[in-house]
C-alpha cells in the first residue's frame with residue numbers, strides 16, 4: 001500500500017520522539033500478535049461467526065473484502081429479521097463464538113439461539129472468561145484464548161480473526177506478512193505521519209474523518225475503522241468522528257457537503273491500483289470500465305483540493321491478504337498513536353459500560 005499526503009494541507013513542524021517512545025511501549029502487545037502464526041483451523045465449507053465489535057468486525061472486513069468461496073455468516077447484531085434470515089440459511093456450520101470478556105449480551109443471546117435452532121457441526125469458543133467460558137467448560141467445547149493485553153478492536157491478528165479466517169481458507173500467513181511489512185515504526189512511518197496530520201487538523205477544528213472508499217469490497221473496513229476510531233479516541237470530550245462514504249456513488253449524496261459545507265473534515269480516499277474484475281468498454285477516451293471510477297476519484301480529489309479541503313489517498317495494489325494486513329495494521333498504529341497525542345488510553349471504552357448495566361437491569365426486571 002502507499003499513502004499520498006500531497007493534499008494534506010498541514011505542516012508537521014515538531015519533534016514527536018517522546019510520544020513515539022511512549023507509543024512503542026503501549027503498542028508492543030499488539031505488535032507481538034503479528035509474529036504469532038500458531039492458529040490454523042481445518043477448512044470447512046460453512047462457518048458461522050457470532051460476536052460483536054472488535055470480536056467480529058475485523059473478520060468481516062477481511063472476509064467481505066476477499067469474498068472467498070467458502071460460505072461464512074456473521075451474527076453481529078440482534079435485529080430479529082436479519083438474525084433469523086441468516087440462521088435459516090445455515091445447514092451444518094462450524095460455529096465460532098467470539099467474545100474476549102465472555103459476557104457480551106448480544107453474543108450470549110445469539111449463541112443460545114443458534115444452540116437451540118441450528119444443527120451445528122462444532123462450537124469453538126474464542127474467549128477469555130465470563131459466562132461463555134462457563135458454557136464452554138460445561139459443554140466441553142474447544143476454547144481458544146486472546147492475549148489479555150490486546151484490546152478487542154486491535155485483536156484481528158489473534159485467534160479472533162485467524163481462527164475463523166483460516167477455517168474459510170484465507171491465507172493468514174500472507175495477512176501477517178502484510179502487517180509485518182509495516183512494522184518498522186519510527187517518526188517517518190506513514191501511519192505515524194497520518195496520526196499527526198489528523199491530530200493537528202482536529203486541533204484546528206477539522207474533527208471529522210471521512211473515509212471515502214472507492215472500493216466497495218472495503219465497505220466493511222469502514223465499519224471496522226468506525227469502531228477503531230470512535231472507541232479509541234472518543235474520551236474526555238476529545239476525539240475525531242469517523243464517517244464512511246462510498247465512491248463514486250456518494251459524489252451524488254455527500255460531496256456537496258464535503259465541498260461547500262462546514263470546513264470541518266479531512267477526507268481519506270481509499271483506492272486500489274488494480275480492480276480484480278474489469279472489462280473493456282469504449283466511453284469517451286476510456287477503454288476500460290475501471291477508468292471511469294478512477295477518473296471520478298481523481299476529479300473528486302481535485303475538486304476538494306481546489307476548495308481547500310484536506311485530503312489524503314491510501315492506495316492498495318489490489319484487495320489481497322497482504323494489502324489488507326498492511327491496511328489494518330497501518331490504522332491500528334495510527335489510531336493508537338493518536339491516543340498518545342491526546343494523552344488518553346486508546347485501548348479501553350469505559351463509557352459503554354453504563355449502557356450495558358442499564359440494559360441488563362431492564363432485561364432482569
Ligand SMILES: O=P(O)(O)OC[C@H]1O[C@H](O)[C@H](O)[C@@H](O)[C@@H]1O
Pocket residue numbers: 052053054055098099100101102103104107152153231349352
Ligand atoms: O469481545 P467482547 O468482550 O465480547 O466485546 C465486544 C465489544 O463490546 C464491547 O462493549 C466494546 O464496545 C468493544 O470494544 C468490544 O469489542
